[in-house]
Amino acid sequence: MGGDVGGFLNTKMKKLEINPQKVAKLEVNWWKAHHYGDKKSLVVNLLKHNQTLYGINIFQALILVRTLVPAAKAHNQRDKVSALKHMTEYYERVKHYLGSEMIPAKVAEAEVESWWVHDNSEKSSDKSALVKSFQRLYSNLLVLDENHVKKLAELKTIANTNHDKAESTKDKTVEAQYWEITEDSLVEFYDELNLVMKK
Numbered sequence: 001m002g003g004d005v006g007g008f009l010n011t012k013m014k015k016l017e018i019n020p021q022k023v024a025k026l027e028v029n030w031w032k033a034h035h036y037g038d039k040k041s042l043v044v045n046l047l048k049h050n051q052t053l054y055g056i057n058i059f060q061a062l063i064l065v066r067t068l069v070p071a072a073k074a075h076n077q078r079d080k081v082s083a084l085k086h087m088t089e090y091y092e093r094v095k096h097y098l099g100s101e102m103i104p105a106k107v108a109e110a111e112v113e114s115w116w117v118h119d120n121s122e123k124s125s126d127k128s129a130l131v132k133s134f135q136r137l138y139s140n141l142l143v144l145d146e147n148h149v150k151k152l153a154e155l156k157t158i159a160n161t162n163h164d165k166a167e168s169t170k171d172k173t174v175e176a177q178y179w180e181i182t183e184d185s186l187v188e189f190y191d192e193l194n195l196v197m198k199k
Contacts, residue, residue: 020190023053028163028183034072035167043069056097064093075115083112091141101143110137122164131157142196152192159185 030045032038046068051061071086091104091111114133121130134153139146159182166178 018053018190018194020187020194023049023190024183024186026052027186028179031163031182032179054094054097060093060097064090067093071112075112080112080116083115084108087111102141107137107140110140113137118160127157127161130160144196148196152189152196155185155189155192159189 026045026049030042030049033041033045043065046065047058047061050056050064050068051058054061054064056064067086067090071083071090074080074082074086087108088105091102091107094100095102095104110133114130114137117129117133121127131150131153134156135146135149138144138149138152138156142149162178162182162185166175166182169175169178
């Protein structure tokens with residue numbers, strides 16, 4: 001993908017000033033809810049996360065979450081075809097809400113692929129494949145060259161790695177520390193996203 005600035009950044013999304021602390025906390029909250037199997041908290045935090053991230057109303061966020069939940073279920077069942085179908089619907093809605101020039105099917109393919117790469121690299125110290133998959137995702141989402149989103153990909157990889165560590169320990173104190181590091185990494189990620197959208 002070429003070009004310094006793409007369609008996604010020339011639309012409503014560029015006018016949004018993402019609140020990194022708020023969005024990061026909501027993201028961690030829904031990750032925790034998913035980990036603990038708290039369906040009510042998962043849906044509530046997914047709704048608030050989508051609403052806050054995209055600057056949309058609660059009804060629009062509900063439509064998005066209604067496609068996210070079955071996509072997540074499909075991923076848990078290792079059904080890549082179904083996950084891709086639902087995530088394509090999700091990004092078609094995001095494109096509609098934001099007026100973006102992204103290609104929903106490509107973004108969905110990159111996102112679903114990143115889920116599988118994440119799962120396969122979870123126990124590995126080499127996270128280069130995960131960084132690369134996130135680069136592809138954010139390149140397609142923001143309609144930017146992969147080089148412009150490398151830092152975003154690296155920060156999201158750090159957040160995901162600490163997320164995995166939080167979920168894998170049985171020590172509640174250590175778990176809390178890893179969730180805190182995860183949230184801090186996501187704050188940096190959304191700070192960087194704000195900077196990328198202003199370039």
